[in-house]
Amino acid sequence: MRDNVKILHPKDFSIMDAAAVKEKFGVPPEKVIDTLALMGDSSDNIPGIPGVGPKTAVGLIEEFGDLDTVLREGPAKKKGKLAELLATYKDQALLSQRLVTIELHCPIELNLDELKLQKPNVDALVPLYRRLEFRGLADKLAAPQAEHLFTPESEKQVSAYKTIRDLHELDSILKDMETRHEIALDTETTSANAIDASLVGISLSSGDGNGWYIPVGHIEGNNLPMADVLKRFAQFFNSNTKIIGQNIKYDRQVFRNHGLHMDNLAFDTMIGAYLLDPGKR
Incomplete structure (x- = not known):
């Protein structure tokens, strides 16, 4: 996420910006990868460091700034079980960091002009909606100029x-x-x-x-x-x-x-x- 990039949530179509990310994860967008690398994400099979939950992960990132510093200085500065975990599972945390990092350099051929919102092709859509029995969409889309697209009563298929x-x-x-x-x-x-x-x-x-x-x-x-x-x-x-x-x-x-x-x-x-x-x- 950047200043010109936001996330559209597919469930309620809410828009997440940097402030919403900070509220959800406890860290700003640029720190989410390192936080997930520490805490893991079971839904995506990201192992993280066992025993390090969201609260501990956020605290470590706030204290040390990034994952590399956590793994380099954490075992010496922290105490007890947490210090042991940071030292033992260093490689697993680095692997998790790679797994949660989105690849931004994929070779994608894309014409942005083709993605611009355009007026619907009524001549093509209405017959398609009728064939798929999307009657409500067909009725909503159909306009006076599209009346010729509707099948005359005499030509309707007998069920x-x-x-x-x-x-x-x-x-x-x-x-x-x-x-x-x-x-x-x-x-x-x-x-x-x-x-x-x-x-x-x-x-x-x-x-x-x-x-x-x-x-x-x-x-x-x-x-x-x-x-x-x-x-x-x-x-x-x-x-x-x-x-x-x-x-x-x-x-x-x-x-x-x-x-x-x-x-x-x-x-x-x-x-x-x-x-x-x-x-x-």
Whole structure:
């Protein structure tokens, strides 16, 4: 952090300047690296010096000025266990200092003009938002001059959602899925806890307006034989078709409970949503 650099916190979008850093860490920005080198940071696997916590680390930096001076003069000037720790874990503190130091000389090719905020490309965004079913964003972005982008009622795609009733139909659907670049998958189960959950049904979709549901464990109504369905999905999970899902790690664990491994898992929309807006719950 410098006079012209501030930090945007991803959780609440607050802006941290030098004063905020001093309040959080107890030292100014230029001393944070040396402080972390002493106290460590378990979240980033920074070892630091065992037994040296935040309060002690800040006190050492305030007294000696920097890490090198702490390690050089600290063992002689401090007493008892702390002096022993500074001497014993000198190399570990220096390693920690290197680990927490951000590399500022990476070879990055960047055109700053391309990062400037520009007006949205309405002609491209509205159809994209419609396709991804971001209806609120599409409605908000759409303007009178973009009305031609909305699909006329006569051209709207007819939705086709169907429950699979026999294995021959399932075979046909999975064969078609294996020709697709990517598909969406979801499961219905007996528990919110993935470890304890058993399959009740499987949903598939290959695009806008279509979807298939395969019942396998409903208490009432007809189900396809669980073993036969799982055998077919075991083969499908070895195909080149990429699988996308919401919190897909849950579905992957459910299939693992039944002995299947989802080798073609590609993307989790829940993770994508967090990356787009990490401060939102």
